[in-house]
Amino acid sequence: MYQLIVRAKKDSDALKAMARVFYPDWNLRISTLKGARGINEIRKNLEDMVDELLYNIILVGREDAKFLVLEDEFPENVVFFMVDKKRIRNARIITLSRCFERARAIIRNSAQWQENAYVFSHKDAPFVKYSIPAYDLFLGLGEGYERMLEILLGTGYKCTLFVRGFGGTHETYCGPSLVAKIKIPDTGKVKVLSKEEAECLEIKEEDLVSSNRDIVQMHERIS
Structure with a gap:
């Protein structure tokens, strides 16, 4: 591999x-x-x-x-x-x-922003690029995530990108903009550490799929 x-x-x-x-x-x-x-x-x-x-x-x-x-x-x-x-x-x-x-x-652990979609590529100046093995990237899709962010931040961002770091700290992005840092511990209360004003972008799941098709196929070939 x-x-x-x-x-x-x-x-x-x-x-x-x-x-x-x-x-x-x-x-x-x-x-x-x-x-x-x-x-x-x-x-x-x-x-x-x-x-x-x-x-x-x-x-x-x-x-x-x-x-x-x-x-x-x-x-x-x-x-x-x-x-x-x-x-x-x-x-x-x-x-x-x-x-x-x-x-x-x-x-x-890398992502670009291209044409209204996250592209999980480490090439060409990604807005997220971490070389820390303990970190993870994941998408917040669906009404559950939207509702959670509306409660925590006052804005129901759709299709957010989370970067889970140390101590349960989650960087939260809408498009390429960092909108919040949220501490989500294994046990205990969720806490908003910081938040920023940012445009609530419409990110379509079908655009995510089409924009990442080549990258997903690459991982499939290698696996």
């Missing part, structure tokens, strides 16, 4: 050690860019290596940060992520594991 790509063999050796310790049953594919350094060479090698049936995660160290500009040239199943070390091989395997988990989180 995953291909991890790094620039050089010594970097891939570090990832293989990480995989043996933390992901022994995952059958991770670990590949290298054959030591390529120039951005055109990196681009060409990636074009040959990216697999449409896998999530492809490219890990780069600080010395290769310039390659991050290639992110939006590649399809939705490709994620670039920087490890905060000069080189990948310099990071401890627990650090590499955390970076892998954060890169994976970006795939499911």
Whole structure:
């Protein structure tokens, strides 16, 4: 399901050690860019290596940060992520594991706003993009959510996007606008932490479906 790509063999050796310790049953594919350094060479090698049936995660160290500009040239199943070390091989395997988990989180915790619909893409400057594995995105659809928000906020926003964070805090969006932060604990009282005035947009479920069809089909192929 995953291909991890790094620039050089010594970097891939570090990832293989990480995989043996933390992901022994995952059958991770670990590949290298054959030591390529120039951005055109990196681009060409990636074009040959990216697999449409896998999530492809490219890990780069600080010395290769310039390659991050290639992110939006590649399809939705490709994620670039920087490890905060000069080189990948310099990071401890627990650090590499955390970076892998954060890169994976970006795939499911990102959203754009396009033509009156949420598009669950991490490309092209999404208004929501979290690399925190504990976070989750979900839609609030139907009369139940609308009624709840009307009680809490005084406005019955339709088709809201929620970002569930730590401690039961939920960022609440209508379109690309953050309209509230609401604390919804596992037990106890729901509390509005903050709220903002925003236009109550009409978001149609059929637009959501059509706008995300290609992305859903991508996840289906990979799964």
